[in-house]
Amino acid sequence: MKTNTLDAFQVIADPSRRQMLMMLSKDSMTINAIADNFDMSRPAVSKHIKLLYTAGFITIKDIGRERHCILKQDGFQELQDFINFFDKFWTARLGKLQSILNSKQAKHGRD
Amino acid sequence: MKTNTLDAFQVIADPSRRQMLMMLSKDSMTINAIADNFDMSRPAVSKHIKLLYTAGFITIKDIGRERHCILKQDGFQELQDFINFFDKFWTARLGKLQSILNSKQAKHGRD
DNA sequence: TATTTGTGTAACCTAAAAGTTACATATTAT
DNA sequence: ATAATATGTAACTTTTAGGTTACACAAATA
Incomplete structure (x- = not known):
């Protein structure tokens, strides 16, 4: 088969x-x-x-x-899912980066 | 070249x-x-x-x-653009359909 | 009815993709 | 220094994708 x-x-x-x-x-x-x-x-x-x-x-x-x-639309679904997955990935990564920056800022105090 | x-x-x-x-x-x-x-x-x-x-x-x-x-991320951009284009297309089509439904509803009165 | 139009499909060709093996090379470990 | 490890690349083979031409056929038109 x-x-x-x-x-x-x-x-x-x-x-x-x-x-x-x-x-x-x-x-x-x-x-x-x-x-x-x-x-x-x-x-x-x-x-x-x-x-x-x-x-x-x-x-x-x-x-x-x-x-x-x-x-x-059907055919596009699989592609949308794929792209969506990576969109989320990049967004999450950006979020992580920013929280790192924030914690550094907190440590050193701002300004 | x-x-x-x-x-x-x-x-x-x-x-x-x-x-x-x-x-x-x-x-x-x-x-x-x-x-x-x-x-x-x-x-x-x-x-x-x-x-x-x-x-x-x-x-x-x-x-x-x-x-x-x-x-x-770079490599994904072209794909994102492509999918985005069609996402907008389907969204727009849905919008059009709904406005047609709405106008029908208006014509016949609601209820 | 004969012809033209819009299409699908089969048989075939060619080029490109994806894999393999064999070998070269730089780094790390002994 | 020698051996082992992590990799790149060249040469080659096989499979698959995309194209072509030739033909078939049903629907529209003359």
Whole structure:
């Protein structure tokens, strides 16, 4: 059994895919509309879209023969959690530094 | 002139490197100490560390023959910015949805 | 109905990533 | 001085990612 649920970090590692996400934040777009903005073949774009879809970054709404790509929050969650973890880390570190400074200040008296 | 400043997104795309960052959030570690926690050769770890260093995720303090790896915030900035952008996006979208709901409520009167 | 349009997929190629082993080198310990 | 330790790097291999072209097919249009 192969658990191959493509990981969000890998998905956004590709600059083209990041750009697609940025574009979709302006408005939903069809696959072809997206492809027009890239210097690569349409099938290549199609693949990227599939990845974005599989990893939960977008939803796709079929309208006739067109497929409209719409941003979806799910895929971002894992990234948000990761960044959040380190945000807290840096904040905590800053807090510790300041309390050290404060205790020094207390020891030596201020001014 | 080759501008090859390895991109932060690509650096964290690798699960091992992410794990190294997590480990370093507990405490700074030498290269060998890090390598002990992974099922790969020491030179492989060495390479990962070099990437993390180059991309600004860690600082390295040489103490004798040991190299101590210490987490550094710089590398995270680009990721934070990216996530931040989409955080704002989702928040804004939620706001829009709510104002639509509100205006509907106003139209029909409340209750 | 014939054609064009919007798309997915398979087969293939190439380049880059990630790993390995072998070796070099500086520091520390004996 | 010798041996052991902590590391970097080069050369090489394998796997995977990202791209291409060629083809299939359903929906829209003429």
